[in-house]
Amino acid sequence: MRDFSTAFSSELTELMGWRRDVRRFLTDPVDEALLMRCLDAFSMAPSVGFSEPWRILRIESAAARDIAMENYQTANAKALAMQEISRQSDYARLKLSGMQEAPVQLAVFCDETTEKGHGLGASSMPEMRRYSVVSAITLFWLKARAEGLGVGWVSILDAPKLCRDLGAEAGWTLVGYLCVGWPERNSKTPELLEQGWADRATQLEIRSV
Numbered sequence: 001m002r003d004f005s006t007a008f009s010s011e012l013t014e015l016m017g018w019r020r021d022v023r024r025f026l027t028d029p030v031d032e033a034l035l036m037r038c039l040d041a042f043s044m045a046p047s048v049g050f051s052e053p054w055r056i057l058r059i060e061s062a063a064a065r066d067i068a069m070e071n072y073q074t075a076n077a078k079a080l081a082m083q084e085i086s087r088q089s090d091y092a093r094l095k096l097s098g099m100q101e102a103p104v105q106l107a108v109f110c111d112e113t114t115e116k117g118h119g120l121g122a123s124s125m126p127e128m129r130r131y132s133v134v135s136a137i138t139l140f141w142l143k144a145r146a147e148g149l150g151v152g153w154v155s156i157l158d159a160p161k162l163c164r165d166l167g168a169e170a171g172w173t174l175v176g177y178l179c180v181g182w183p184e185r186n187s188k189t190p191e192l193l194e195q196g197w198a199d200r201a202t203q204l205e206i207r208s209v
Contacts, residue, residue: 017188019141022150024184025101034147035104035180041143045136048128049120053112054136055172059105067165068107068157068177069099075156094195098152102179107162108137113171133175140178150183 042054059065076096083091099105110133112126122128141151159174168174192198 022152022183023095023098025098025181038144041139042136047132049117051117053129054133055109057107098179102181104180106178108176109172152179
């Protein structure tokens with residue numbers, strides 16, 4: 001059993017506090033070796049039945065980035081229209097994507113049809129494969145933050161259309177579109193909290209049954 005020091009435990013808690021959704025990036029490039037070190041975190045992530053269902057497309061070409069950006073802009077316009085009239089101006093002021101600036105962009109998918117793991121744990125709860133991908137993204141996010149990088153998760157997208165337009169394999173479901181790069185600034189406070197969009201929950205709700 002590996003024993004971790006109190007100091008390490010404290011720093012891990014601090015790291016989790018510094019893990020924030022970044023939407024404001026510098027355009028400076030990210031060293032390839034550094035990016036690969038961060039992506040190695042995927043190989044350490046837990047997965048249902050040891051299925052390792054994560055699949056990644058690096059969005060590098062101008063054409064692919066234009067496709068993703070147009071998808072976001074269309075989805076964001078729809079999301080704006082769905083807001084209550086009283087909140088539309090507040091919504092319009094929010095910066096909800098770093099896609100324009102982030103030097104690294106990753107589309108992370110779940111392979112719903114993978115035979116790896118032989119269906120263990122996913123036969124009764126197939127959504128566990130997607131949860132496994134989310135776990136892997138979380139480890140990648142923490143590693144990236146520890147290396148000084150910022151990560152932003154873009155969720156305002158038409159995911160099925162983006163899968164088709166990016167040429168994703170049949171059976172792949174988009175779980176996360178990630179922007180990665182050097183943050184314009186570092187802050188432990190969520191930007192949506194800073195902008196007054198929502199307040200932090202005052203306590204964790206735990207019920208006994």
